[in-house]
Structure formats: C-alpha cells, structure tokens
Amino acid sequence: MPIVTEFPPGTPVWVDLQTSDPGAAASFYRSLLGWHVPEADPAHGGYAVASLKDTPVAAVGPFPPGMARPVWTVYFAVADIDASAAAATETGGAVLLPPGEIMPGVRMAIVADPAGAVLGIWQRDQDSPWLRDEPGAVDWLELVAPDYRSTFPFYEEVLGVAVSEMRVNDQPYGLFDVGPANVAGATTAAxxxxxxxxxxFGVADLDAAVLRLTELGGNVLEAPVAAAGVGRWAIVTDALGAGFGLLEPEPR
Structure with missing residues (x-):
C-alpha cells in the first residue's frame, strides 16, 4: 500500500526537514531520491512539499527560531492533541511547542520523550495521501535511545500505541504497534x-544510493549492514548535516 490515505491514532503521518538552506537541501534530495520539489511557499512558513508520482512524500523548510542543527522531524497522528500534550508531561516528557493550528483543520505540537527524542503530534479533520514504502519515499521510522524501553510508557500514553519486541541480528529491537501493524521501531543508541x-528512505540499490549521496556531498555515518527479514541499510547525512537512513528492503 504505497499511498496511505488513512492514519489511525498512533501511526506516523508525516516527516519534514528543517535546515539552514532549504533550496540546497531540496536540490540534494531531488538528485538523490528523485523528488519533485517546487518553490517554497511563504504562506506555509517557507516550506516546500516534495512529491513522487504526484503524491506528497515529505517537506523541506527553514530553521525555526532557536534551531541551529538540521534535523528530520517525525509526526504521529493523535485523536486528541490536547490530551496527548498533557500526557507528554505527565509521563516524563516535555512540550516544546504547544498545540496550535498550522492551517485550517490541522493542529500540531512538538514534544520530547523522557530520553530527549523530539517528535511531532498531529491532529487533523481530514486525512490526505502520503506516499510510503517505495524507492524515494519513507520506508521506516525508528526511535534511537540509550534505553528505549524506558520511553515505552510515554509512547503508550501520548500516542496510544502498543509496544512489543523482536530480535534483529540477535539484538533486541522494540516495536510500536497500532492494531496488527508495526508502525515504527526502537533501537539502542551507540x-x-x-x-x-x-x-x-527506501532505495532500490543501497550501494548505488550511497555512492550518489557521497557525490552530492553527503556523508556515511554507519556503513551498510544487513539483517534477514529486513534488508540492507546505512546511516548517512545530507550535504548540510541532517541525519537519516537509506534502506534497501529485502524483497517481500
């Protein structure tokens, strides 16, 4: 289901990049992942919505006040954003940006979990399509934390997800679940x-993608590794320093 049109509470709903030079970043991802990125829209805070196959895939925008390091932000759907923001502080996290309407019918807040990982929560009146699980689109989302299990009560209360665990290359790996679906993962930080x-982001050929990334000025933080049932992946940065992963999924 590469085009997702329904987002039950707890599921990822969007990603965006905040960076020092949105135009340069757009050019980087256009060349690496094949995105179509239009000119930024001043009415939307200088953000540009990137697309593949005429379907939104991510957004690229400028630093908000006080930010100095480029970063990708993950957003999750919630049923009641005010209750979720309250639950964030009640479970040891923090509200960095209180709930507010960013456009008609869409309310957003930025929170941090007890370990300090930052994420967005999102409530909207009507869902819109998001391209997933195809080359160039978001394939997976992962919490990286020194003790990811300690954050589980936060995510259970704030997002309403269930939690479970599996093993990847004989190491424990956490999962966030909405019904029968695994919607995101969690792993131990170095x-x-x-x-x-x-x-x-998914790619059809990891080695070719890593080579292209370095040609465009990006850097490899963790060399490609593989796991049965998952595929091959590498942890990288774009030319401006924002970190992300490239994943070549194992054929389904």
Missing part, C-alpha cells in the same frame, strides 16, 4: 549518541 527519531 554510546554518546543522544536520543532521536530516525527517518529511513
């Missing part, structure tokens, strides 16, 4: 790495 949410 020593010294702060908690964060990581966006993985």
């Amino acid at each position: 020593s010294g790495v702060p908690a964060h949410w990581l966006v993985y």
Whole structure:
C-alpha cells in the first residue's frame, strides 16, 4: 500500500526537514531520491512539499527560531492533541511547542520523550495521501535511545500505541504497534549518541544510493549492514548535516 490515505491514532503521518538552506537541501534530495520539489511557499512558513508520482512524500523548510542543527522531524497522528500534550508531561516528557493550528483543520505540537527524542503530534479533520514504502519515499521510522524501553510508557500514553519486541541480528529491537501493524521501531543508541527519531528512505540499490549521496556531498555515518527479514541499510547525512537512513528492503 504505497499511498496511505488513512492514519489511525498512533501511526506516523508525516516527516519534514528543517535546515539552514532549504533550496540546497531540496536540490540534494531531488538528485538523490528523485523528488519533485517546487518553490517554497511563504504562506506555509517557507516550506516546500516534495512529491513522487504526484503524491506528497515529505517537506523541506527553514530553521525555526532557536534551531541551529538540521534535523528530520517525525509526526504521529493523535485523536486528541490536547490530551496527548498533557500526557507528554505527565509521563516524563516535555512540550516544546504547544498545540496550535498550522492551517485550517490541522493542529500540531512538538514534544520530547523522557530520553530527549523530539517528535511531532498531529491532529487533523481530514486525512490526505502520503506516499510510503517505495524507492524515494519513507520506508521506516525508528526511535534511537540509550534505553528505549524506558520511553515505552510515554509512547503508550501520548500516542496510544502498543509496544512489543523482536530480535534483529540477535539484538533486541522494540516495536510500536497500532492494531496488527508495526508502525515504527526502537533501537539502542551507540554510546554518546543522544536520543532521536530516525527517518529511513527506501532505495532500490543501497550501494548505488550511497555512492550518489557521497557525490552530492553527503556523508556515511554507519556503513551498510544487513539483517534477514529486513534488508540492507546505512546511516548517512545530507550535504548540510541532517541525519537519516537509506534502506534497501529485502524483497517481500
């Protein structure tokens, strides 16, 4: 189901990039992932909505006040954004940007979990399509934290997800579940790495994508690795320093 049109509470609903040079970033991802990125819209805070196959895939925009490091932000659908924001503080997290209407029918807030990972929560009156699980589109989303299990009560209360666990390459790997679907994962951060949410974009050929990324000025943080039942992936940065993952899924 590459075009998602329904977003039950707890499911990822969007990703966007905040960066120092949105035009340069748009050019980078256009060349790497094949996105169509129009001119930024001043009416939408200088953000440009990128698309593939005429379907939205992500957005690229400028730094908000106080931000100095480029970052991808993950947003999750919630049924009651005010209740979810209250639950964020009640479970040891923080509200960084209180709930507010960013456009008619869409309310958003930015919160941090108890480990410090930042994410958005999103409530809207009517869903709109999002391209997923195709080359160039978001394929997976992952919480990276020193002790990801300690954040589970936060996500259960704020997003209304269930949690479970599996093993990847014989290491424990957390899962956030909405009904029977695994909607995101959680893994242990390397020593010294702060908690964060990581966006993985799908690619058809990981080696070719990594080579192209370096040609465009990006950097490889973690060399490609593989896991049965998952595929091959690498952790990288774009030319301006925003971190993300590239994932070549194992054939289904």
